Amino acid sequence: MTFSITTWNINSVRLRMPIVEQLLKERQPDVLCLQETKCPNELFPFEPFRALGYEHIEIHGQKGYHGVAVISKLPLSEGHRRDYCSVGDARHISVFLSPGGKRIRLHNFYVPAGGDEPDRSVNPKFGHKLDFVEEMRALRADSEDGVSSILVGDLNIAPLEHDVWSHKQMLKIVSHTPVETEGLLAVMREGNWLDLMRAHVPHHEKLYTWWSYRAKDWAAADRGRRLDHIWSSPDLGPHLKAIEVLKEARGWERPSDHVPVTAVFDF
Template sequence: MTDRLTLATWNINSVRLRMPIVEKFLEEIAPDVLCLQETKCPDANFPFNAFRKAGYEHIEINGQKGYHGVATVSRRPLANVEKRGFCDMGDSRHLAADIAFNGSPLRLHNFYVPAGGDEPDREINPKFGHKLDFFAEMKNWLQGTETDKAAVLVGDLNVAPYEHDVWSHKALLKVVSHTPLECELFEDVRTTGKWIDAMRRFTPLDDKLYTWWSYRAKDWSAADKGRRLDHVWVSQALDGHIKGTRVLRDARGWEKPSDHAPVIAVFEA
């Protein structure tokens, strides 16, 4: 019997503010699991009832007031929940849980990596230094026994690592999210843990691939100055099971949208 698992990841930019489009997404796409970032919501105010009404009974959250925050909602039970802190900052930026797939636990990591501020220099911009240190801690942890098992890492990782992950490689080389230093660190985390970039498995490196479009553009779609900030990584144990990924670009144009679009990944066993 085939086991099919659909995962989605979405930086929602305030879960309470965007709940109408979250409900629209759950009704139309109906993933088994949805990982949200930048929920901007303390745990006590999370809209549990709305998700349960939509059929997502299993909910794990790591939130804080006004900033950051991640949540994983699922039709399948979630077990062995972990909320890891990074850089001694006390920020809510990570949530991990096991979900059943193909008769075994699949470890699902939900990340919201720091954006890094505006200036790509840690000496004058502590936010950029925080981002670099965050990736260093990810690298040290997410390797060996942590990645030898069936695992998926999703979320807003706030780096567009490849030339065609941004609208203009030349124009963005000195812009935070696409600087050579960030891209190198990002790839170091991924390759050290032997993670597979699932999105680029199905979209060639020469093709443009975006998940984020700035609110500043008058017509975001026509300008199409996007970046791929949201990612799906898969451990080697799941190499043969990832069947496809796609960006739901249309969601960027829904009413009162997030500046990120959801990314959907399908697994089969």
């Protein structure tokens, strides 16, 4: 069977429900993982998803900030929400699903952005981000016998040289500073995670998923960053069929500054 999973920082699910519905109608992924839903659980828009055939929904939200959701055509079970850094933020959810007979633990993350100043002594938001990433180092892709793993989300770090428009100019900009990139690569290395996007797109090619709202013409400037990620346990690597970054979604009506990223597997 073919199995597809899409991750998207939607920057308010209720505000951008029209383009979420557009994505689901046009692309029909089996699973959609959203970040920055900015929606308390009691106000989450379940019905539009169910009307499109997405009956299985796990959410972890809060009013006005953060929030993650897993919306699926396939049954979900054992939803778990971890409070990283013990500050009460809705930034993580994990579920089990079984596409093609494979048992998979799916993690959906929204890592803190970290503010503007890359110095934790003057910017607590940056310190929070580094602490969050440090806590993620304990998360292993192969921690459960007989279970594969997928990790998706807005990790708010572009770890590689060609994940940003200018490696040299971005080295002192939050999201691409050495302490952040080294931290995220340590999470990947120590947890035995496979970077599926870079398994599909060579490291020397530019690859972006985010373009700032501040740019007058984001497409012409093309000063992007790869902040959104799809990782897996190594056993799923051979099953990866395609990766799609839907850049055109950045130009949709009232867009998020992130675009959907989809991984397609053949089980």
